[in-house]
Amino acid sequence: MKESKYIWKNGKLIDWKDATTHILSHTLHYGNGVFEGTRAYMTKKGLAIFRLEEHTRRLLNSAKILLINCPYSKEELKQAQIDLLKANKDDYSSNVYLRPIIYLGYGAMGVYHLNSPVEVAIAAWEWGAYLGDEALEKGIRVKISSFVRNGIKSNMGKAKAVANYLNSQMAKHEAVASGFEEALLLDDNGFVAEGSGECFFIVRDGVLITPPYDNTLESITQDTVIQIAKDLGIEVVQRRITRDEIYIADEAFFTGTAAEITPICEVDFRSIGRGSCGEITKRLQERFFKIVMGEDSKYQHFLTYIN
Ligand SMILES: *Cc1c(COP(=O)(O)O)cnc(C)c1O
Numbered sequence: 001m002k003e004s005k006y007i008w009k010n011g012k013l014i015d016w017k018d019a020t021t022h023i024l025s026h027t028l029h030y031g032n033g034v035f036e037g038t039r040a041y042m043t044k045k046g047l048a049i050f051r052l053e054e055h056t057r058r059l060l061n062s063a064k065i066l067l068i069n070c071p072y073s074k075e076e077l078k079q080a081q082i083d084l085l086k087a088n089k090d091d092y093s094s095n096v097y098l099r100p101i102i103y104l105g106y107g108a109m110g111v112y113h114l115n116s117p118v119e120v121a122i123a124a125w126e127w128g129a130y131l132g133d134e135a136l137e138k139g140i141r142v143k144i145s146s147f148v149r150n151g152i153k154s155n156m157g158k159a160k161a162v163a164n165y166l167n168s169q170m171a172k173h174e175a176v177a178s179g180f181e182e183a184l185l186l187d188d189n190g191f192v193a194e195g196s197g198e199c200f201f202i203v204r205d206g207v208l209i210t211p212p213y214d215n216t217l218e219s220i221t222q223d224t225v226i227q228i229a230k231d232l233g234i235e236v237v238q239r240r241i242t243r244d245e246i247y248i249a250d251e252a253f254f255t256g257t258a259a260e261i262t263p264i265c266e267v268d269f270r271s272i273g274r275g276s277c278g279e280i281t282k283r284l285q286e287r288f289f290k291i292v293m294g295e296d297s298k299y300q301h302f303l304t305y306i307n
Contacts, residue, residue: 004125031161034161058218081124145174202246
């Protein structure tokens with residue numbers, strides 16, 4: 001990965017290489033931690049963080065769900081992310097990915113977590129297309145996972161939690177080892193939930209369909225895409241999807257801060273539509289990249305410019 005000069009940790013900017021943790025950090029053993037993935041785009045007017053407010057709010061909501069008392073307010077965390085990008089400015093010539101994490105540090109062992117210190121860190125580095133530039137253009141091959149999405153009776157998917165990613169990691173590995181690029185996970189009733197770190201959409205007869213939030217994170221990119229679709233006069237329906245409906249969909253794509261809008265050309269050895277990026281997917285993508293690059297006057301409020 002491409003390193004930057006500083007990492008923000010507990011209120012201070014420290015050298016990248018000094019951002020280490022003790023081996024007995026509570027999160028490392030018992031898995032309670034929360035994080036965000038946020039992008040800053042290199043616009044014509046310099047770096048701009050996309051939907052900083054919403055990402056920071058979700059970070060604190062994730063912490064609340066998991067009973068982690070973050071010592072910083074939303075405003076402080078927003079400012080920290082801005083300060084970090086400013087301090088690292090010379091290291092960035094293209095898009096940047098921000099990774100704030102709130103975790104439990106060294107202090108106490110045992111499952112009970114409230115005696116461990118809460119640590120907050122933010123890293124930011126240059127990161128291009130998550131699944132590759134070709135994926136954004138041509139689409140990816142996807143396999144429905146043998147792993148079921150974390151069930152809502154025992155996991156809390158509204159938190160962007162470190163622990164939830166064990167399920168994602170196993171699904172991702174299975175998909176890649178089987179020759180696919182990404183996994184699509186069903187919920188425990190067999191309806192489509194989401195990808196390993198992306199939300200899912202299909203298009204049928206011009207209607208955009210995406211699963212309800214029951215078994216998924218409340219995705220910010222999914223919300224952006226729904227807003228764009230409405231602007232473009234495309235009908236959006238949030239309802240359950242079965243795997244056979246995907247096979248006969250006209251288009252399919254993933255959305256996420258990392259994956260942006262990634263078309264899906266094949267699912268379980270069946271071509272989706274014409275087996276390339278669909279027409280509506282393409283229109284949504286074009287508008288999305290205009291918005292994140294600051295070229296759409298309606299959505300300037302989504303951008304926090306770093307000057
Ligand atoms: C982060 C994440 C997403 C994408 O959410 P965005 O807000 O669009 O970045 C989707 N699913 C899971 C499980 C995630 O962790």
